[in-house]
Amino acid sequence: MPSTASARPPTDDAGARGKGGSSPAARLLETARRLFFKEGIRAVGVERIIAEANVARASLYQTFGSKDGLVVACLDDQDAADCAAWQAAAKDAPGPRERILALFDLAIAAAPGRDYRGCVYLNAVTEFPDPTHPVAKAVARHRAWLRRMLLTQLREAGSPDPEGDADVLQVLYDGALAGSKFSRSDAPIKVARRQAELLLAGH
Structure with a gap:
């Protein structure tokens, strides 16, 4: 407390x-x-x-250096932890589809421990919407990693449109975390995971 x-x-x-x-x-x-x-x-x-x-x-x-510097350090630290968690989960996944789904599985597992407060990065950029602000840039770095990861896995999975599929997966993931915050439940993340699984099943 x-x-x-x-x-x-x-x-x-x-x-x-x-x-x-x-x-x-x-x-x-x-x-x-x-x-x-x-x-x-x-x-x-x-x-x-x-x-x-x-x-x-x-x-x-x-x-x-400043409070803003501390905020940026917190976000970069969270980004490193999130990337490491995904890499650990992906290491045991049998293929690229499962590696993508691991992103949703991690979110489902983390939501209760975070008291359903949603996405750290979305919460931060909501308070600092100016894209030139250091906090917004820290969020953008995490988003860039997420995009690269999705594109890499989708190409390996044989997606005919990796850019378009990455767009859909990002919307599903973002919406799932926002929905979890609204409903104080992991149910929206589970729904998004099922939709992601259906999308990936076609590749």
């Missing part, structure tokens, strides 16, 4: 390491990701983050 403590953060990070000796930067990332995803980016201030992470204010600015 988020803390409501208003104690002044330490002025020095010496001796302020958390469990397992986590660094101030790691604690800032973990705390910011949790708060941003649960409450929204603009709703959470710097003072709240440094207080709950139990670090000096200087640590945030020295490591990330």
